Amino acid sequence: MPIQYYIYLALSLFSIGVVGVLTRRNAIIIFMCIELMLNATNLLLVAFSKMHHAVALASNAATQVGIEGQLFVFFIMVVAAAEVSVGLAIIVMMYRNTHSVDINFLNRLKN
Amino acid sequence: MAITHIIFWFLTALALVSALMVLLSKNPVYSVLWLIAVFFAISGHYILLNAQFLAIVNMIVYAGAIMVLFLFVIMLMNLDKETEPQKDIWMKIAAVISGGCLLTQLVSLVKQATEMTGKTALLKTGSIGLIENLGKALFSDYVVPFEISSVLFLSAMVGAVVIGKK
Numbered sequence: 001m002p003i004q005y006y007i008y009l010a011l012s013l014f015s016i017g018v019v020g021v022l023t024r025r026n027a028i029i030i031f032m033c034i035e036l037m038l039n040a041t042n043l044l045l046v047a048f049s050k051m052h053h054a055v056a057l058a059s060n061a062a063t064q065v066g067i068e069g070q071l072f073v074f075f076i077m078v079v080a081a082a083e084v085s086v087g088l089a090i091i092v093m094m095y096r097n098t099h100s101v102d103i104n105f106l107n108r109l110k111n
Numbered sequence: 112m113a114i115t116h117i118i119f120w121f122l123t124a125l126a127l128v129s130a131l132m133v134l135l136s137k138n139p140v141y142s143v144l145w146l147i148a149v150f151f152a153i154s155g156h157y158i159l160l161n162a163q164f165l166a167i168v169n170m171i172v173y174a175g176a177i178m179v180l181f182l183f184v185i186m187l188m189n190l191d192k193e194t195e196p197q198k199d200i201w202m203k204i205a206a207v208i209s210g211g212c213l214l215t216q217l218v219s220l221v222k223q224a225t226e227m228t229g230k231t232a233l234l235k236t237g238s239i240g241l242i243e244n245l246g247k248a249l250f251s252d253y254v255v256p257f258e259i260s261s262v263l264f265l266s267a268m269v270g271a272v273v274i275g276k277k
Contacts, residue, residue, distance in 0.1 A: 003230045007221050015214035016130045022206030025196040047232045050160050054233040067239045067248050078260045082267035084177050089274040102196040
């Protein structure tokens with residue numbers, strides 16, 4: 001499969017995530033769109049790792065080239081899981097103070 | 112047309128349609144369910160690229176843990192269609208135009224890149240995505256980042272508990 005198709009798919013998913021962050025006012029939906037953008041990057045990293053592996057495999061059958069990309073995706077997932085737990089805790093705390101998840105109420109960083 | 116191509120286009124269409132439905136659904140619970148569909152489609156892409164470990168981790172961590180957390184928070188706050196805040200239509204049009212500009216810019220950039228022409232991503236074959244090879248690399252060359260990420264998890268857990276108890 002040509003690498004361009006994967007790049008276009010990841011770019012489309014990333015742009016949909018950007019549009020979601022810009023159009024929605026619900027803080028949780030914005031957070032979900034950020035997850036969508038992270039997943040688009042993950043998919044692109046895996047596709048590139050397989051691309052480099054395909055080039056290296058032609059000369060050496062037992063090569064491990066390209067494994068770094070997949071490990072990088074693993075660490076991105078780790079960081080995303082930690083980020084979600086703290087971010088949702090912050091959103092719940094804000095909801096308890098203002099009784100709303102509308103980001104327009106949260107734009108002054110007061111109280 | 113080979114079966115892998117059919118699966119590729121099916122998964123691509125599923126991912127894009129579900130990602131659009133995340134934005135278009137008014138009810139936040141439906142948005143979460145569509146996002147789970149996106150994650151399953153991306154897991155299918157990982158399986159197609161023979162990255163089996165990442166496919167399983169994506170399903171367990173994203174579709175399993177993170178999305179359940181989102182669903183719990185949304186149901187805890189009792190959010191639905193009526194409480195959903197809406198931006199006015201001009202802001203939405205401006206956001207869609209700016210997102211489309213970003214997409215066309217990036218696509219034209221990729222079209223100009225000459226070093227990517229003729230390169231292919233290896234489907235179905237290749238052993239780097241298997242658990243054996245990834246585990247060996249993770250516990251030999253990358254053991255220090257792995258341990259540091261465990262400290263990150265501990266601090267995130269402590270942070271979530273401290274913020275939640277306030």
